[in-house]
Amino acid sequence: MRVGLMRVGLMKVGVLKVGVLKMAAGLLVLLLAPAGPASAQAEPPLLADRVAAGELPAMADRLPVDPMIVDLKGQGRALGEYGGTLNMVMGRAKDARQMVVYGYARLVGYDPETMELRPDIARDVIVEDNRSFTFVLREDHRWSDGTPFTAEDFRYFWEDVANNPEISPTGPPIELLVNGEPPLVEILSPNRVRYSWSQPNPDFLPQLAGARPLYLYRPSHHLKRFHAAYADPDRLEKAVEEAQARSWAALHNREDNLYKFDNPDLPTLQPWIVRTAPPATRYTFERNPYYHRIDGRGRQLPYIDAVVFQIASSGLIPAKTGAGEVDLQARYLSFDDYTFLRQGEGRGDYETYLWRTAKGSHLALFPNLNIADAEWREVMRDVRFRRALSLAINRHELNQVIYFGLAVPGNNTILPASPLYKPEYRETWAAYDPARANALLDEMGLTGRDDRGVRLLPDGRPMEIIVETAGESTEETDLLELIHDTWMEVGIKLYTRPSERTVFRNRIFAGQTQMAISFGLENGIPSNESSPSEFAPTAQTQYMWPRWGQYYQTKGQAGAAPDMPEAARLLVMYDDWRRATTASERRAIWERMLEIWTDQVFSIGLVAGVLQPVVVSLNLHNVPVQAIYNWEPGAHFGMHRPDTFFFGAERPRTPDSVLTAAARARQ
Amino acid sequence: MLDYLARRILMMIPTLIAISVITFIIIQLPPGDYLSTMIAEMESQGEAVDPAKIEALRAHYGLDQPMWIQYLQWVTGLLQGDFGYSFEYQLPVSDVVGDRVLLTIVLNFATILFIYLVSFPIGIYSATHQYSVGDYGLTFIGFLGLATPNFLLALILLYFANVWFGTSIGGLMDPSYIDEPWSLAKILSVLEHLWVPVVVIGTAGTAAMIRRLRANLLDELQKQYVVTARAKGLPPFRALMKYPLRMAMNPFISDIGNMLPQVVSGSAVVSMVLSLPTTGPMLIGALQSQDMYLAGSFLMFLALLTVVGMLVSDLALAWLDPRIRLGGGTDR
Numbered sequence: 001m002r003v004g005l006m007r008v009g010l011m012k013v014g015v016l017k018v019g020v021l022k023m024a025a026g027l028l029v030l031l032l033a034p035a036g037p038a039s040a041q042a043e044p045p046l047l048a049d050r051v052a053a054g055e056l057p058a059m060a061d062r063l064p065v066d067p068m069i070v071d072l073k074g075q076g077r078a079l080g081e082y083g084g085t086l087n088m089v090m091g092r093a094k095d096a097r098q099m100v101v102y103g104y105a106r107l108v109g110y111d112p113e114t115m116e117l118r119p120d121i122a123r124d125v126i127v128e129d130n131r132s133f134t135f136v137l138r139e140d141h142r143w144s145d146g147t148p149f150t151a152e153d154f155r156y157f158w159e160d161v162a163n164n165p166e167i168s169p170t171g172p173p174i175e176l177l178v179n180g181e182p183p184l185v186e187i188l189s190p191n192r193v194r195y196s197w198s199q200p201n202p203d204f205l206p207q208l209a210g211a212r213p214l215y216l217y218r219p220s221h222h223l224k225r226f227h228a229a230y231a232d233p234d235r236l237e238k239a240v241e242e243a244q245a246r247s248w249a250a251l252h253n254r255e256d257n258l259y260k261f262d263n264p265d266l267p268t269l270q271p272w273i274v275r276t277a278p279p280a281t282r283y284t285f286e287r288n289p290y291y292h293r294i295d296g297r298g299r300q301l302p303y304i305d306a307v308v309f310q311i312a313s314s315g316l317i318p319a320k321t322g323a324g325e326v327d328l329q330a331r332y333l334s335f336d337d338y339t340f341l342r343q344g345e346g347r348g349d350y351e352t353y354l355w356r357t358a359k360g361s362h363l364a365l366f367p368n369l370n371i372a373d374a375e376w377r378e379v380m381r382d383v384r385f386r387r388a389l390s391l392a393i394n395r396h397e398l399n400q401v402i403y404f405g406l407a408v409p410g411n412n413t414i415l416p417a418s419p420l421y422k423p424e425y426r427e428t429w430a431a432y433d434p435a436r437a438n439a440l441l442d443e444m445g446l447t448g449r450d451d452r453g454v455r456l457l458p459d460g461r462p463m464e465i466i467v468e469t470a471g472e473s474t475e476e477t478d479l480l481e482l483i484h485d486t487w488m489e490v491g492i493k494l495y496t497r498p499s500e501r502t503v504f505r506n507r508i509f510a511g512q513t514q515m516a517i518s519f520g521l522e523n524g525i526p527s528n529e530s531s532p533s534e535f536a537p538t539a540q541t542q543y544m545w546p547r548w549g550q551y552y553q554t555k556g557q558a559g560a561a562p563d564m565p566e567a568a569r570l571l572v573m574y575d576d577w578r579r580a581t582t583a584s585e586r587r588a589i590w591e592r593m594l595e596i597w598t599d600q601v602f603s604i605g606l607v608a609g610v611l612q613p614v615v616v617s618l619n620l621h622n623v624p625v626q627a628i629y630n631w632e633p634g635a636h637f638g639m640h641r642p643d644t645f646f647f648g649a650e651r652p653r654t655p656d657s658v659l660t661a662a663a664r665a666r667q
Numbered sequence: 668m669l670d671y672l673a674r675r676i677l678m679m680i681p682t683l684i685a686i687s688v689i690t691f692i693i694i695q696l697p698p699g700d701y702l703s704t705m706i707a708e709m710e711s712q713g714e715a716v717d718p719a720k721i722e723a724l725r726a727h728y729g730l731d732q733p734m735w736i737q738y739l740q741w742v743t744g745l746l747q748g749d750f751g752y753s754f755e756y757q758l759p760v761s762d763v764v765g766d767r768v769l770l771t772i773v774l775n776f777a778t779i780l781f782i783y784l785v786s787f788p789i790g791i792y793s794a795t796h797q798y799s800v801g802d803y804g805l806t807f808i809g810f811l812g813l814a815t816p817n818f819l820l821a822l823i824l825l826y827f828a829n830v831w832f833g834t835s836i837g838g839l840m841d842p843s844y845i846d847e848p849w850s851l852a853k854i855l856s857v858l859e860h861l862w863v864p865v866v867v868i869g870t871a872g873t874a875a876m877i878r879r880l881r882a883n884l885l886d887e888l889q890k891q892y893v894v895t896a897r898a899k900g901l902p903p904f905r906a907l908m909k910y911p912l913r914m915a916m917n918p919f920i921s922d923i924g925n926m927l928p929q930v931v932s933g934s935a936v937v938s939m940v941l942s943l944p945t946t947g948p949m950l951i952g953a954l955q956s957q958d959m960y961l962a963g964s965f966l967m968f969l970a971l972l973t974v975v976g977m978l979v980s981d982l983a984l985a986w987l988d989p990r991i992r993l994g995g996g997t998d999r
Contacts, residue, residue, distance in 0.1 A: 278758070
């Protein structure tokens with residue numbers, strides 16, 4: 001333990017600042033451990049009977065020797081009481097996995113205050129040069145079934161899962177490869193594991209902290225029963241047959257769903273364990289008796305005994321929430337529901353918070369630079385055209401008409417909350433200026449017009465742009481309706497075409513779509529340590545350059561290399577960023593990339609910072625009134641640690657001025 | 668008669684084969700497969716998917732094989748009573764559908780009962796009091812029921828049931844009873860929730876049934892035997908019930924063929940809106956995510972029910988109406 005703490009000082013990069021708190025925490029446990037009576041008092045009542053009956057060890061024996069001590073006071077939160085059931089509603093049975101998202105037990109996790117990574121399941125992570133990562137596990141940390149969680153679980157994942165040709169025919173997860181190079185995995189001791197590469201892998205830790213995390217470990221004692229190298233062949237064969245699986249590997253994969261959370265038999269490290277096997281319309285999650293986090297008084301988290309997900313059709317969820325049937329809800333609620341939810345506050349004992357979202361743009365337009373039509377491709381790739389389209393959108397109007405003026409108009413780029421933010425990133429080419437837009441289009445030589453006033457392409461076709469949507473909400477079509485009017489002023493006719501999401505994507509990939517409307521950048525609050533991959537052609541799902549993204553993803557087997565110099569430069573810079581060793585270097589690269597991104601208007605942002613209603617029961621404590629609601633990074637509620645939420649006496653209602661502060665802050 | 672029965676049953680085999688082929692083709696028609704739906708969904712959530720892994724999964728699920736092989740595998744499974752494997756739920760289809768069938772039957776049976784109970788008296792009244800104020804009034808209400816979109820009515824009733832009676836929104840029982848063993852309180856909770864979908868699904872069906880009964884009965888009431896019966900002094904109620912009403916019942920019997928599959932799968936849209944734990948939403952979900960074996964087996968089951976229902980209704984009609992049995996129905 002000492003060694004781990006000392007080595008922190010060696011860290012070249014300030015990603016993980018373990019600091020004094022951690023040291024104090026370790027000492028505190030040492031002091032607490034012999035004090036038997038104190039810890040006996042802290043036994044959660046739900047488990048007390050089982051402990052008394054001898055079915056379960058006492059709390060002190062269930063916790064790791066050095067549990068993670070959460071300083072609730074320091075975070076301005078209250079120390080809680082055990083008990084209660086947290087009711088939530090989800091739209092599909094698959095949403096059981098949201099409990100892994102909300103549980104947010106990760107090797108390392110984000111701290112919502114600073115957006116920096118901190119060790120969580122791992123006691124310590126020693127980073128050298130972003131090339132070598134040593135994980136120090138907590139001593140005597142246990143899976144939810146009481147089996148020790150050790151380096152063997154890491155070894156099993158790497159040797160018997162990731163590198164087993166039958167379980168993983170495509171080899172280790174692509175996230176673990178750096179330019180195709182697999183990591184060197186060393187098991188240093190029963191609680192020390194090292195992953196290292198010859199080149200830096202700055203994405204590694206953020207991926208471990210993801211909403212859908214990269215798992216480096218598996219509950220090996222459970223899964224070995226389904227692994228041909230360990231299990232008794234006859235019994236394995238029988239199990240495969242019973243489960244109607246195609247092979248033992250298929251059965252293994254079916255059992256091995258740490259993220260999907262659909263297997264009550266699979267041990268977990270999350271604060272709550274799934275107790276219901278699908279299919280069901282109600283999922284119960286029960287507290288994990290071996291969870292590794294405790295509060296300052298020595299009470300084991302989570303405070304709340306059980307979580308229940310009721311499955312209902314997603315359209316009914318706002319209504320159910322408004323009727324007071326849930327204790328905490330944000331998923332499936334959108335800003336449109338806000339007035340209804342506020343109105344229902346009288347009937348259900350809850351209040352509605354507004355959290356900020358962190359997408360670069362709530363929705364953005366993506367001109368397809370890989371469109372199959374050569375004439376249109378030429379036009380789309382002309383930066384003047386993209387700038388003109390952006391200038392011809394009245395974002396103020398969109399904001400007022402659809403978002404009650406509560407969103408932030410601007411480009412699809414980083415938000416003011418990001419340390420890299422500069423106002424010009426958001427504002428350049430984003431003011432409503434039809435005259436300038438017209439001038440740009442005239443300059444391109446698109447001066448011919450038909451009798452409707454629609455400009456003509458060089459080959460005489462009218463400039464009619466079909467914007468495709470995934471057809472899931474009317475919000476997109478409403479926005480396009482408004483954009484249609486202002487684009488018409490510059491002589492471009494817009495049509496809307498909703499389709500099903502799969503069809504929508506496949507048409508974009510095939511270059512049949514002229515323009516798409518979809519979500520903007522996922523991470524609008526990056527720091528220089530966050531990967532700028534969204535700003536370079538690195539994924540097929542970047543709808544402005546699907547083919548270039550595919551080329552990168554498949555290492556050149558499919559798609560095409562970027563043949564626009566600016567996009568190619570972004571890609572080079574992205575690779576530079578990955579190789580950069582100092583923070584200042586990374587920051588400089590980020591800034592250069594953002595400049596190109598702003599100048600080139602590859603995607604046309606509309607409004608950002610749309611608010612997310614979060615409904616919280618008046619009996620539920622410790623839920624922040626103002627916070628960030630984001631998938632990556634953040635894991636929605638996860639980053640705010642639902643294991644510290646608790647049920648207590650009814651809170652007085654928060655004054656309106658505090659509830660709506662986030663909304664008013666932007667006016 | 669036995670000969671007729673045998674012929675009808677033999678005819679069902681090619682019908683079902685044809686249906687199975689068409690079902691399978693239609694399910695496969697939309698571009699992509701279950702995996703592409705899954706990827707799209709994951710990516711819309713901001714989750715990255717490794718293309719190579721998807722290819723491996725495709726092979727794993729057998730989705731890379733030609734369509735006719737997939738079809739043959741599915742059909743041979745069906746013949747052996749194996750409905751296939753649901754990708755979405757990662758379970759055999761029979762396990763997925765299992766629990767929902769009971770509640771669906773309860774719901775749809777209650778709905779059919781509601782339709783009959785409401786439409787019979789109204790239909791008879793409308794026919795016997797043709798063009799009266801009551802006839803017009805009830806017809807008007809019936810049409811209103813037919814014209815109101817089901818889902819809208821469902822939402823309105825749901826809201827008022829919650830505000831006035833405190834009924835929990837959606838579902839067929841209070842959330843606290845889900846997964847509990849059956850008890851009196853649970854049954855009461857189901858009854859408390861059942862009336863909304865029953866009324867909603869019933870209103871449209873009721874209007875249609877009233878019109879049909881009224882028209883049939885009007886036809887019969889003008890026939891000479893009714894006039895004769897009345898002239899001979901038969902009490903009016905008996906003169907109505909004994910013959911004309913029985914004749915007017917034929918369409919109800921021939922409806923059985925449609926009703927059987929409806930009892931199992933009907934009212935999918937309302938069930939979606941009300942979030943009922945019935946088979947309808949499951950079928951729609953399976954079709955949306957291209958969970959082909961779940962959807963396919965489901966549709967096949969419905970087809971089988973329709974074909975059997977048709978047979979039953981034909982047999983019942985022949986038994987009920989001597990004209991069909993003897994003359995092949997030429998006098999109608």
